[in-house]
Amino acid sequence: MRTVIFRFTAPYITSLMVLFSIFVLLRGHNDPGGGFIGGLIAASAFAIYGIACGVDAVRRALYFHPTAIAGSGLMLAVLAGCLSIVFGTQFMTGLWAFPAILGGDVGLSTPMFFDIGVYLVVVGSISAIALALEERDTD
Template sequence: MNTIILRTIAPALTALMIIFSLFVLLRGHNEPGGGFIGGLIAASAMALYGISSGVRAVRRALYFHPVTMGGFGVLMAACSGIPSYINQVPFLSGIWWKVPLGNGDYFDLSTPMIFDIGVWFVVVGAITAIMLTLEEAD
């Protein structure tokens, strides 16, 4: 599998896939996509990178241990419910803020978005962790 073509192309492809995964993640609220699918794409990107360049390279590139990423995701998703307490609405109710961007435009920040990013981290973290461990030699 370690052909020179794959090895050359894989890093670029991985980068592209991760960007695409983030794109899918963020557009998910209005068009097909979301944290789960985005996470799967990113996990495939990691798998590809791992197969072409080895597990070590992936671990170095990730910097954090994938399990940590996953755990962070669960935490993030859970914490997106905290504003519900402050607003005294049921846990995990969607809450939206308009964040001014300075030029008169507004950016819609919402707890569902934070939640979805959490989901993304969990999917990437859990699957990458399993795959990398499987790829590693004993």
């Protein structure tokens, strides 16, 4: 299904889906959403892009290997949990900081970094599976 219309619109659809996945990721602390759902949306966006433009185009768009993305996300999630041990609380206890950036207070928390780690794990692992299936399909 590599029609001209699909190949033309796939990059725009992918960009909108990745942007929406980041919105869902950041919205997930107070409302439904989070790292897992956002990661699934982003991985499906890359799958659509792979169907339309090929595996090589997706690998160039991701820049890093999908398993490296998943590994870095896992490391970020574990470090977010271990940071609470450094401050003398139980593992996975939420910690918050409010640094002043550009004249406003920005809330940073370990649950947010954990969600970003989950997002990267899901994007990396599902993208690796989808790319492997797509490579196998084209041979």
